[in-house]
Amino acid sequence: MTNHDSEAFSFPVKVGHVSANPLTVTISADQTDLAKLKAQWDVLDVRAFEAEIAVGRWKRDGVRLKGRVRATIEQHCVVTLDPVRQQIDEEVETVFLPENSRLAKRMTDGSGEMFLDPEGPDLPDTFSGDTIDVGAVAAEFAALAIDPYPRKPDLDYADRIENDETTDKKPSPFAVLQGLKRDV
Numbered sequence: 001m002t003n004h005d006s007e008a009f010s011f012p013v014k015v016g017h018v019s020a021n022p023l024t025v026t027i028s029a030d031q032t033d034l035a036k037l038k039a040q041w042d043v044l045d046v047r048a049f050e051a052e053i054a055v056g057r058w059k060r061d062g063v064r065l066k067g068r069v070r071a072t073i074e075q076h077c078v079v080t081l082d083p084v085r086q087q088i089d090e091e092v093e094t095v096f097l098p099e100n101s102r103l104a105k106r107m108t109d110g111s112g113e114m115f116l117d118p119e120g121p122d123l124p125d126t127f128s129g130d131t132i133d134v135g136a137v138a139a140e141f142a143a144l145a146i147d148p149y150p151r152k153p154d155l156d157y158a159d160r161i162e163n164d165e166t167t168d169k170k171p172s173p174f175a176v177l178q179g180l181k182r183d184v
Contacts (some may be wrong), residue, residue, distance in 0.1 A: 005076050011037045011135025013055055015127070018063055022056030025067075025134050031058035037071075041143055045081055047072040053092055061098045062124060069138045077152040086149040092141045095124040 011027050029049035030039065037046040053067030071088040 012131040022054035027051040043075045045074040066093045091144045097124045099126040
């Protein structure tokens with residue numbers, strides 16, 4: 001997974017430096033990185049972003065990323081449009097394989113359909129070259145944790161009626177047919 005977009009948050013790690021003993025990568029975003037994440041996630045503000053991810057070998061030629069990402073963001077409340085702050089604290093765990101690895105081949109049944117176990121682990125991602133963008137992975141896991149409908153805490157919905165039983169209901173168009181029903 002190589003990210004060539006200079007406007008996206010990135011922290012590449014050389015795969016050749018990864019050994020069987022996991023190496024911990026600590027990412028702490030500066031103001032430039034926070035601005036990139038703000039644009040990438042399309043939020044009002046990104047106040048903080050940090051990740052601590054262990055990068056180690058998986059099986060023979062794979063790489064496992066496992067750790068935690070934390071961020072503080074602000075976005076508009078979907079009701080009042082006031083700024084709402086959200087704390088993100090997500091676990092990161094994924095496996096990467098070189099694109100030419102035999103382990104990267106997708107399992108298919110006889111008809112060419114891919115078999116996925118919904119309860120099983122995720123399929124490994126592939127990478128090309130000699131780097132994996134750990135920053136992009138951390139940013140992706142954080143982005144998936146962003147609340148798509150942020151609401152300001154303690155909002156009062158007194159003036160909003162979800163279900164009012166007193167409203168006049170339109171008669172069913174089939175009500176007339178009910179009277180035509182014959183006793184058999």
